[in-house]
Amino acid sequence: MLKPKHFFLLPALLTLAAIILFPLIFTVRVSFSSWDVYQTGLDFIGGRNYARLFQDTRFWESLLRLSGMSFITVTLQYVLGFALALAVWKKMPGGRVFRVLFLVPMMTTPVVMSVIWRTVFHESLGPANDLLSMIGIGPVPWLSSATGAFISVVIVEVWQWTPFMFLLLLAGLVSLPREPYLAAAIDGASPTRTFWQVTFPLMAPISIGAIIIRLIEASKIMDTVNVMTSGGPGTATETPSYYIYIRGLRDFQVGYSAALSLAYLVLMIITLTIIAKLLMRFLVGKDD
Amino acid sequence: MKNKSTGSISALAIAAAGILPPAVATAEDYTKYGVVSDLPGTCNYAAIDAMDYSGETLNVITHAIPVIGEPTALHAEQFAELTGAEVNVVHVPFGDLFQRIMIPFQSGQNAYDVLFYASLWIGDFNRFLAPVPEAYTNSSGMSDVTDSFKGVATWNGQMIQYPMDGDRHYLKYRTDVFENPEMQAKFKDATGRDLTVPATWEEYNEVASVFSGFDWDDDGELNYGSAEVAKRDDLMFSAFISRAAPYAKHPDVGGGFFFDLETMEPMINTPGFVRGLELFVEAQKAFPPGGSSFGLGDEIFSFGGGQTLMSYSWDDAFIQAQQEDSRIRNAVGAAPLPGAKEVWNRETGQWDSFEEPNRAPYMTWGWSSAVSKESENQKMAFDFLCFFSNEANTFHDLQIGRFGVNPYRDSHFDSTFWQGLGWDADVADSYVTTLSEMEDSTNRVYDLRVPGVGQFMSSMANGVAEALAGQKSAQEALDGVAKEWSDIVDRIGADRLRDAYANVVRLEDNED
Known part of the structure; x- marks a missing residue:
């Protein structure tokens, strides 16, 4: 039974409907239309866009590529972020300064930083090859070879988002209880053993949270790819987000790109749920 | 300039007649706009100065500065000052330009009166564009446009793009x-x-x-x-x-x-x-x-x-x-x-x-312009495009590389013009010969x-x-x-x- 107090929920519900439900439902509707550069409006073509999607090898290849890229970048971000967090966790000279400095990359705009990194990796004029040539290496085809371009994108991603991992893990570290460390010290545990037997298990829940958040963000990588490589050479760095952008906003295949977006959303939800379950099972030892 | 009552009066008379004004001989000094001098032509400074669009608004979408965006902003400002119109210019990066034009077209919105875009999009945009009226196709500037670029602007026998650039590889x-x-x-x-x-x-x-x-x-x-x-x-x-x-x-x-x-x-x-x-x-x-x-x-x-x-x-x-x-x-x-x-x-x-x-020879796509069929200010829009590409402005724009305006009129294939910019004769000759011979292929x-x-x-x-x-x-x-x-x-x-x-x-x- 509706009571007057329930109407206080109305603003929040309306906002939710406007910013989440409407776009989602509209996208679902668009995905069943042939809205295209030549076809205006919402006709109904059934599941034709979804059938086409299953035969779109470029989309599936981009998903595979993204899997590899996300695995590499998030793993590196986690390892580096954890190492940096451990380094400034204990009191050290200039620790506060380092904490701020480590966060700078995360606070910069991805597009602006991608432009700067593209200049750094410019094979004729960029400082990366200049520096390497001083030690007799190069020129390295940073952006014009498939491997080089992939590595370049990974480097930029790791540089930009390791601070995020650092921030979350440092927050986790400072909130750890002291008792287990006292017990470990009494038992004479070495620093390495203390880390693996105490710190790492205690940090598992927050590690899983940080990894999942970064995986979600990494799966949306688009601006770095767009600015640095345009998905190339060939399709070597093309990710699903960038591919959907091309189909939707460059080719103006609105209906098909809506189908791609929804399929991608569903795939990501399923994949990330599975990854979260597996991480919980292996790192924490339970499913929830 | 619109503080002159004569300009307003003549503009009203012209608007009432529904025709373009002839080239107006004038002693007015327009060099403050950056042109060496006002050149004779249908839409020269004097002719546009005689128009009065006070209280009217023109919405223009164009490329980001500098390529085409910069001359658009420059000539929009001049047009506004000469006619009293309010001209709003929206600059959009190339990657977004197509959709920013297409979405209002498809949804029936009258978002922009004047559009600057890549000429090869005519296949997608043609049904949304207003044909160029005869008064403008017969203008002095248009009669000088090469046949190939008139062809680029034409769709099913009707000119629907307003030529203001010429490109080729x-x-x-x-x-x-x-x-x-x-x-x-x-x-x-x-x-x-x-x-x-x-x-x-x-x-x-x-x-x-x-x-x-x-x-x-x-x-x-x-x-x-x-x-x-x-x-x-x-x-x-x-x-x-x-x-x-x-x-x-x-x-x-x-x-x-x-x-x-x-x-x-x-x-x-x-x-x-x-x-x-x-x-x-x-x-x-x-x-x-x-x-x-x-x-x-x-x-x-x-x-x-x-x-x-x-x-x-x-x-x-x-x-x-x-x-x-x-x-x-x-x-x-x-x-x-x-x-x-x-x-x-x-x-x-x-x-x-x-x-x-x-x-x-590849007559590759370049910049073009057009007026939306939905525009309620089509005459002002075409006057703006005619002014944008008038003789004095075009010769001015051709000289500035970053503007992205390249030869598209017969008069542009004149070696002496380029030599006047400091080019050696053989360089200028090779340039105009290469470009003009493509017109003959x-x-x-x-x-x-x-x-x-x-x-x-x-x-x-x-x-x-x-x-x-x-x-x-x-x-x-x-x-x-x-x-x-x-x-x-x-x-x-x-x-x-x-x-x-x-x-x-x-x-x-x-x-x-």
């Missing part, structure tokens, strides 16, 4: 190297033949490879043979068309270059295109480091900055090289795009040999100006990029493109595309 090369006896001897030692400006793409690749990887201009930096636009989503599709055209565009075979007009079967994987792509792949050996990911800006900088011996694409690299502060000023030359001695004949299914290389290639051109070009660029990256052979890559093109034809409809493509074929087959 041509070859640019370093004359100081080609004329250097030491370099000529080096080339002869390496190849056994004399060093000449490449007449075929095979020769282009050969010259480029010989002059790659050493310091041929003694500036202490390594030089390279060729700078080309090879980055997938950065206009590379146009570079590929330039390279493939002479192998695939047979001078004696009409009826379509990209498609067989009758069947709408894609020609993109026929041997002519494949040969063009193979040579594109091979050419990478003579690119500067990173050259395989060069966008247009990199290409301009590489050739215009003196790093590479040759280049081809739009005017920009040549104009960059000829800037006052350029260290290679007057050390460059222009020439027609290389041709082919073997041309694929799709009617016989054979390669035909040519004694003289077959040339297929009967074997020209135009862009695929049909609905969904973005989809076709995106697909082609992806296939070419896969071949350039070594992911697929040239034939495999273009077979994939042909398959995608067939799918697009099925989705859009062969008849719809055929009707549109007929406009392109008419231009290519010289039927207009």
